[in-house]
Amino acid sequence: MADRALLDLQTPAVVVDLEKARANILRFQAHANAAGLAARPHIKTHKLPQLARLQIEAGAVGITCQKVSEAEAMAAGDPAIRDILITYNILGQEKLARLRALAGRVRLSVVADSDAVVAGLSGAFADAGEPLAVLVECDTGGQRCGVASPEAARSLARAIAAAPGLAFGGLMTYPAAGGAARAADFLKAAKALIEAEGLPVPCVTSGGTPDIWQSRTDDILTEYRPGTYVYNDRSLVARGVATLEECALTVLATVVSVPAPGRAIIDAGSKVLTSDLLGLTGHGAVLGRPDLAIDQLSEEHGRIVCDGPVGLAVGDRLSIVPNHACVVTNMVDAVQMRMADGHIEPWAVAARGKVV
Amino acid sequence: MADRALLDLQTPAVVVDLEKARANILRFQAHANAAGLAARPHIKTHKLPQLARLQIEAGAVGITCQKVSEAEAMAAGDPAIRDILITYNILGQEKLARLRALAGRVRLSVVADSDAVVAGLSGAFADAGEPLAVLVECDTGGQRCGVASPEAARSLARAIAAAPGLAFGGLMTYPAAGGAARAADFLKAAKALIEAEGLPVPCVTSGGTPDIWQSRTDDILTEYRPGTYVYNDRSLVARGVATLEECALTVLATVVSVPAPGRAIIDAGSKVLTSDLLGLTGHGAVLGRPDLAIDQLSEEHGRIVCDGPVGLAVGDRLSIVPNHACVVTNMVDAVQMRMADGHIEPWAVAARGKVV
Incomplete structure (x- = not known):
């Protein structure tokens, strides 16, 4: 479900x-x-x-x-x-x-x-x-x-x-x-x-x-x-403050290209993951695939690299724990709230973009 | 006007x-x-x-x-x-x-x-x-x-x-x-x-x-x-592709604190300027003040530092050319469009946040 x-x-x-x-x-x-x-x-x-x-x-x-x-x-x-x-x-x-x-x-x-x-x-x-x-x-x-x-x-x-x-x-x-x-x-x-x-x-x-x-x-x-x-995030996991399992916010992305054996491109770039590094290397943790690194973002592309073959195919979906959760919620009009029973509701991010 | x-x-x-x-x-x-x-x-x-x-x-x-x-x-x-x-x-x-x-x-x-x-x-x-x-x-x-x-x-x-x-x-x-x-x-x-x-x-x-x-x-x-x-931006000025005067997009910010002689805080942080560096040092060029550097951003604070006194007071306004113009327009519901006669109209950013 x-x-x-x-x-x-x-x-x-x-x-x-x-x-x-x-x-x-x-x-x-x-x-x-x-x-x-x-x-x-x-x-x-x-x-x-x-x-x-x-x-x-x-x-x-x-x-x-x-x-x-x-x-x-x-x-x-x-x-x-x-x-x-x-x-x-x-x-x-x-x-x-x-x-x-x-x-x-x-x-x-x-x-x-x-x-x-x-x-x-x-x-x-x-x-x-x-x-x-x-x-x-x-x-x-x-x-x-x-x-x-x-x-x-x-x-x-x-x-x-x-x-x-x-x-x-x-x-x-x-x-x-x-x-x-x-x-x-x-x-x-x-x-x-x-x-x-x-x-x-x-x-x-x-x-x-x-x-x-x-x-x-x-x-x-x-x-x-x-x-x-x-929510927790990758920066807090790196500091030992939370575990990956305690990260409530993830970015769901689709592999749109596997142009070389060691490289894949996902449809989440800096317009979702943001360029915040918080002292880390790379732009997020791919859940279940600690061997993958998101080494480069442009606005709509995230580049995934690996020492060996990435083992991904076009259309595959990945869940990513971002470096910094707070800035990610500011990038979207709604987050997809996953309920206890597994169903998902879009919740409008009421205070998104409120900078004044 | x-x-x-x-x-x-x-x-x-x-x-x-x-x-x-x-x-x-x-x-x-x-x-x-x-x-x-x-x-x-x-x-x-x-x-x-x-x-x-x-x-x-x-x-x-x-x-x-x-x-x-x-x-x-x-x-x-x-x-x-x-x-x-x-x-x-x-x-x-x-x-x-x-x-x-x-x-x-x-x-x-x-x-x-x-x-x-x-x-x-x-x-x-x-x-x-x-x-x-x-x-x-x-x-x-x-x-x-x-x-x-x-x-x-x-x-x-x-x-x-x-x-x-x-x-x-x-x-x-x-x-x-x-x-x-x-x-x-x-x-x-x-x-x-x-x-x-x-x-x-x-x-x-x-x-x-x-x-x-x-x-x-x-x-x-x-x-x-x-x-x-x-629009052009600071990254293009650094590459010699445009001049600061040809940068059409600026971020207008207010000095909210001058807590030390060599430090001021503005109300524009990563939620407006973004963390994009594009290979640059610092987070934007303060127009008219090349001696100032924006050395650190948090979400709603930009920190301005200077070798000498910053020479700013609480309430002062600064215009900043951001590192990367494209990502800045994605942070706001409307840009403030300044017309030839000097008056300003808010223009809704119709394709803001369109990531799917």
Whole structure:
């Protein structure tokens, strides 16, 4: 039944095994519960209100989004989604107006790492009935956004608490992989400085699937925000975070050419698998054929090579675990959701392409 | 006026300068006319029926698509699009049925590089009123799809000519960059072998923007299929094929954080710029700021670094020429088309995400 349903799909197709995704959700929630961490999954991986609902039903306190448009799509997608943290500096009149409208529909919080961002948020929420919770983003080693020192975190927390329309919501970081201890040191120092000002720090939140099974409070964290764990991918298998069997998302592709004994071409290229390498060699793992490498992608072609004969024929179908699951779901209007009974339903990727 | 229109856009946005695109179209058409080559632009770069119309009005004999769903979107998008070559092996009952339906609406041709593909096409077109033109795809050095020798091309041409519902349409190649001479040798040998069988070779078609200004008949080609030339991009500038000023597509981004003197973060990450490197270092060229490098992307963050201070403030806007234009248009539902008078219209990317 399952195989017949796959045969009916036109390729390339992004296939998600719902039971594997469900198991991944439950496994992390159990870990978070045991660790005393609230779970706030990042929806960037699945972009599906239906899976956000499963995460909330499993025990998540809410969800994480990266952009206003993502949060809008999630809030509109399922009434179970009532608590959203946007871990991004929101700037510009139009986006601030959209944020304000969204705050009327769900419990909303955002982050800031500069006075300029705080000023914009305050301007938009000064006359709001409810203050907007704003967390200070801290750069604990990831070298992306974030204030650079615990002292700078204190200074910005003070500015948020003093800004009309805003409430200081706590501390947020996206640590470097393996940087949990360093992040904890930074966050503890920042929390102590802020509390010494008489300001409570209601939430200290970190994230990232690579360190998911090591995540713990470290005597400071209250919340964890993993994203990729819901599907897993080849990069997480390479890091030992998940097994290939725990990868819920695969790309189904058809062999369209076997032009030489050691080379085959599939109909999935960078428009499905994407060019994300995440430090890996090659563009995905062909399930059941560890001897094959996808060594080159163009937009609609994937090239498979092998030391010996590829042993494939035109028309053969392959399931591929991509390097990076999150970006793959963004390439298609719908994922093909494979249910427990093997039948497949197309689920529109509601938050696909939501970049503003 | 133009700048005010840009200021009104929410970022990140993919902006196309229509007059630059028009100039790029006319420049290549003039080259093709002078060289005695028919122009058949590949629409994978713009994915817009409106620009395909401009290409046809400039003198193109038709367009090139890579997938059936792309061709459907183009045929439905503008009645000027009446001649489509799909340079892909089409396999599977559903796609063959779609191909057959499309053949009733436009002059359609496809390629094949194996007996299996020819058998499928013949099965779908055996009872069609008009035979389907099928070109033999030749691997002249690109090592993707294609028959491996002129003798194999002859053998497959014979099979196409003998197959019910099909007509032999000629020879097609996508050569390796810089491989025009080798391609010409292969194609001349194949044409001679096929003509010696009494089979005419009505079309010999090659493509690729990297070698666009060197494209010529080489006493064998009748047609050329460039794609990226309509927009150009950083990879073509690096190869000396175009100037930055001739790049019609840019990504407009906002600085959301300047967390350290030598680092800024923009709101365009891999969900807009993509991870395509095409052999380059960094993820795009910041217009007017050659001292800045985009050294790292995550999905919604681009990291800008500089040897000295970045000299940027939160809220600043930057225009970025991406490494690879074709994949960027696939990331957004609409491009922001900037007209000659400076005003901007969103144009839906009709063939975005068409991978089947």
